[in-house]
Amino acid sequence: MSQQTDSLAVALFSEIFTIDQLAHNRLSKALPKGMEMSQFSVLNHLARLNEERTPAQLAQAFHLTRGAMSNTLSKLEWAGHVHIRPDWDDARRKFVSISPSGRAAREAAIAAVSPIIADVVAEIGPERVRAALPVLRELRERLGAE
Template sequence: MTADKTLSLYFSLFNEIGIISQLSSALVNEQLPKGLSNAHFNVLIHLDRLGDGQTPLAISRAFQLPKTTMTHTLCGLETHQLIEMRPNPKDGRSKCVWLTQKGHAFRNKIINNLAPDLIKLSTQIPQDRILNTITGLAEIRKIMDANRED
C-alpha cells in the first residue's frame, strides 16, 4: 500500500473519531447544568467506577491531562460539593479525592437522563456493530498508547 493511501486511511479514521467524540460530548453536555462540563462529569464517572480516595495526580494521569488542569477541574467539583478533598494520610504533600453523597446522586441523575438517548441509539445500530467497533478501537488505542511511550 502506498504511503499516501495509508495516510488518508488514518486521516479518515481519526476524522470519524473526532466527530463522534464531539457528538458524544454534546450528548453529555446537554444534560449538564451550567457551571459543570464534561471534564467534571468524567471525573465523577471515573471516581465512581474505579473507586474514590485517589490523589489528584493519579486522576490526571488516568486522563492523561496536565495536573494543573485537574486542579482546576477538582476545584470546580469541590465548589459544587460533588467531591471532598482530604489530606492524604500517607503523604503530607498529597490529597485524596472522595465522592460526596451529592456527587454520587448527581452522577446517577445525569446517567439516568442520558439513558433515553443511548437506548434510542441502541435501537438504531445493531449491537454486533458496536461490539466489533469497540474491539477494533481498543486494539488501535492499545497500540497508540504503547507507541506514545517510546
C-alpha cells in the same frame, strides 16, 4: 506507508475526532444543569474505582495537566461532589474521593445521557456496535501506550 494507508488513517481519525466533538456537545447539553463533561468523567471514574485517588493520578488517568485536573476538582469540591483530604503521611499530597452527593449527581447524569446513547446504539444496531468495540479498544490501547 502507502498513500492508500495514509488516506485510510486520515479518514479513520477524522471520523473519531468528529464523533468525539458531536458526542461531547450532545451529551453536555443533556447533563444536569451546571455539570460539565469533565466533571461527569471524574465522578464516573471515582465511582467505578470506589477508592481514593490523588489529583496527580486523576490527571494521569485523563491525560490532563495537574492544573486542568485541579480546576475540575475545585469545581467538584465546591459543589460538594468530592471530598479532598490531606495525606496524613505526606502533607504535600491530597486524596480525592466521591461523596454521596457526587454519586447522586453521577446517577442523575447517567440517567440524562443514557437514553441518548441507547437511541444511537439502537439505530446503528447492537450487533454492529458490538463488532466495532474490539477495534476501538485496540486503538485506545495503542494510543495510550506512549
